[in-house]
Amino acid sequence: xTADLFEAAxxxxxxxxxxxxxxxxxxxxxxxxxxxxxxxxxxxxAQFGAMAALGAVLAGEAALLVRGRTWRRLRGLAIxxxxxxxxxxYAALPDRRTSTEIDWVFGAANWVGVxxxxxxxxxxxxxxxxAHELTALLHLLVFDHPTQQxxxxxxxxxxxxxxxxxxVAVMAAILHRLGAVAAASHLEIERVRASEAGTxxxxxxxxxxxxxxxxxxxPLLEGLAxxxxxxxxxxVQRRCAIEAARMRRLFAEADSVAxxxxxxLRHCADVADRKGVAVELDARGQWPVPPVAVRRDLTxxxxxxxxxxxxxxxxxxxxxxxxxxxxxxxxxxxxxAPNPASTGVRVEALRHDDMVWMxxxxxxxx
Amino acid sequence: xxxxxxxxxxxxxDHAAIAAGVGSWCAHAVPPIGLIDAGDRLADVWTGPGAxxxxxxxxxxxxxxxxxxxxLRRLVDIGRRVIVYSQHTEDAIAIKCVDLGALAYLTxxxxxxxxxxxxxxxxRGEPYTTPSLSGAFIADTAADRPRLSQREVEVLRAWFxxxxxxxxxxxxNIAAKTVDTYITRVRVKYANxxxxxxxxxxxxxxxxxxxxxxLAELNQTETSL
Numbered sequence: 001x002t003a004d005l006f007e008a009a010x011x012x013x014x015x016x017x018x019x020x021x022x023x024x025x026x027x028x029x030x031x032x033x034x035x036x037x038x039x040x041x042x043x044x045x046a047q048f049g050a051m052a053a054l055g056a057v058l059a060g061e062a063a064l065l066v067r068g069r070t071w072r073r074l075r076g077l078a079i080x081x082x083x084x085x086x087x088x089x090y091a092a093l094p095d096r097r098t099s100t101e102i103d104w105v106f107g108a109a110n111w112v113g114v115x116x117x118x119x120x121x122x123x124x125x126x127x128x129x130x131a132h133e134l135t136a137l138l139h140l141l142v143f144d145h146p147t148q149q150x151x152x153x154x155x156x157x158x159x160x161x162x163x164x165x166x167x168v169a170v171m172a173a174i175l176h177r178l179g180a181v182a183a184a185s186h187l188e189i190e191r192v193r194a195s196e197a198g199t200x201x202x203x204x205x206x207x208x209x210x211x212x213x214x215x216x217x218x219p220l221l222e223g224l225a226x227x228x229x230x231x232x233x234x235x236v237q238r239r240c241a242i243e244a245a246r247m248r249r250l251f252a253e254a255d256s257v258a259x260x261x262x263x264x265l266r267h268c269a270d271v272a273d274r275k276g277v278a279v280e281l282d283a284r285g286q287w288p289v290p291p292v293a294v295r296r297d298l299t300x301x302x303x304x305x306x307x308x309x310x311x312x313x314x315x316x317x318x319x320x321x322x323x324x325x326x327x328x329x330x331x332x333x334x335x336x337a338p339n340p341a342s343t344g345v346r347v348e349a350l351r352h353d354d355m356v357w358m359x360x361x362x363x364x365x366x
Numbered sequence: 367x368x369x370x371x372x373x374x375x376x377x378x379x380d381h382a383a384i385a386a387g388v389g390s391w392c393a394h395a396v397p398p399i400g401l402i403d404a405g406d407r408l409a410d411v412w413t414g415p416g417a418x419x420x421x422x423x424x425x426x427x428x429x430x431x432x433x434x435x436x437x438l439r440r441l442v443d444i445g446r447r448v449i450v451y452s453q454h455t456e457d458a459i460a461i462k463c464v465d466l467g468a469l470a471y472l473t474x475x476x477x478x479x480x481x482x483x484x485x486x487x488x489x490r491g492e493p494y495t496t497p498s499l500s501g502a503f504i505a506d507t508a509a510d511r512p513r514l515s516q517r518e519v520e521v522l523r524a525w526f527x528x529x530x531x532x533x534x535x536x537x538x539n540i541a542a543k544t545v546d547t548y549i550t551r552v553r554v555k556y557a558n559x560x561x562x563x564x565x566x567x568x569x570x571x572x573x574x575x576x577x578x579x580x581l582a583e584l585n586q587t588e589t590s591l
Contacts, residue, residue: 280475282498282501282526284502284504284526285504314527314528314529316527318501318523318526325523325527329528329529329530329533350533352532355532355533357528357533357537359527
């Protein structure tokens with residue numbers, strides 16, 4: 001169970017507990033006091049009305065709780081009903097009885113309000129409790145002509161009437177903040193994990209590329225560095241041209257393009273272009289995207305021939321759903337056709353006068 | 367016209383460098399080809415020395431973005447032998463020009479090695495198929511395209527890929543002349559479908575007379591290969 005789920009479960013539990021406590025206070029303590037002093041109210045019917053209003057709000061909370069929802073837009077209405085019930089109760093309260101047993105609503109409506117505002121920021125609860133306290137204080141000051149004793153009783157009563165619900169509200173607020181922190185750390189952990197996975201993948205890719213380069217490029221560079229290979233030797237130059245084209249192809253493989261085969265061929269052609277070979281690249285038809293290994297086999301023939309082309313070369317792709325054919329025709333010395341690594345790829349070379357035609361074919365279905 | 371007569375061509379192209387380049391290729395051709403530069407004035411193709419030229423080399427887009435198929439049709443309808451020389455490489459445009467009766471379609475990437483033989487072929491009233499047009503034929507998926515034999519498609523494909531008839535012949539183990547025969551058969555099949563034009567009907571009737579293709583082969587119109 002992740003931290004935010006745990007926090008949600010805690011908050012759910014607190015909500016149930018608060019509802020049960022509020023119900024017990026309203027229907028237990030409140031109702032008992034109301035019934036005991038029924039003949040003192042002016043009239044008693046108003047008190048039952050207030051009790052019914054609080055009961056309706058508690059029932060609403062119970063219904064929402066069962067359905068896993070919150071008050072949302074009805075919250076304002078519910079608070080109005082609670083404060084209204086409180087005002088109604090005080091209006092029908094006999095004088096000089098504020099914060100006594102007869103004043104059942106003083107210790108009941110506060111809990112109902114907290115029930116409604118439990119998932120709101122702490123200041124909402126505080127504001128409600130202050131409003132509730134002021135309603136009672138207003139009645140005390142206006143109708144009770146309070147004695148010092150009455151004021152002391154009111155103050156004592158207020159400690160529990162405001163204090164206990166406030167404790168619950170503070171706890172809810174702390175849980176809420178913990179939840180936010182937990183969610184943020186959860187996101188951060190996910191982000192770090194994703195970035196670690198990306199880094200690991202990039203590392204794997206680099207190792208793979210290094211492995212591929214180590215077969216041909218690195219021995220070539222080492223040979224050039226230690227002088228065992230002569231840069232003036234046409235065979236060495238040819239190897240360099242092939243490795244340069246392979247590296248360009250390797251870099252092009254990471255690009256995200258609509259047609260990777262043509263894209264990589266363009267890069268291979270570009271290497272030859274730079275050393276002064278006029279390369280035409282032309283394509284006809286539409287073909288499925290070959291996998292990287294197949295694309296390497298298809299382009300390998302092209303870059304092998306282009307590496308020795310003297311002045312001009314024509315690279316073409318003709319394809320459909322069943323066959324992709326990559327051809328290169330160039331004026332170059334004898335070249336050996338590379339051996340394709342993938343199944344389904346065949347390479348044929350044809351030599352006629354000073355022209356070489358090498359064709360690599362791939363059948364996607366085979 | 368007699369074989370030893372000087373071939374003349376008129377070029378309509380608004381780019382002076384193109385006209386000058388083509389002029390140079392024609393002058394250096396053996397035997398040379400006389401070229402009249404009409405600039406961007408279409409009227410010079412219809413009147414004056416341009417009207418008598420054997421071949422019209424026609425820039426399809428004198429107004430950029432507006433291929434002038436109408437002018438091509440008028441030139442073909444009056445019996446002129448037209449080579450379309452265009453910067454367009456789109457297959458559909460190439461095939462449309464052929465369908466309108468152009469004897470050759472060249473993209474401006476194709477140089478003297480194709481333009482000079484194309485002018486000579488057009489002067490004889492014969493078609494010339496460049497590798498790019500060959501590519502357009504193999505990629506043609508139009509519903510009304512003619513039915514090509516497997517061998518014809520192989521030759522078209524090899525010609526598109528290699529741009530050398532000697533290589534096509536070597537690759538497919540046939541004589542270079544046979545390569546031309548297959549390519550011409552494709553042009554005859556294309557000439558036989560779609561819009562009628564004098565150049566196209568000449569092409570078809572000559573092919574039938576020479577036994578290059580039979581009526582039965584011409585009338586195979588199913589489009590599936």
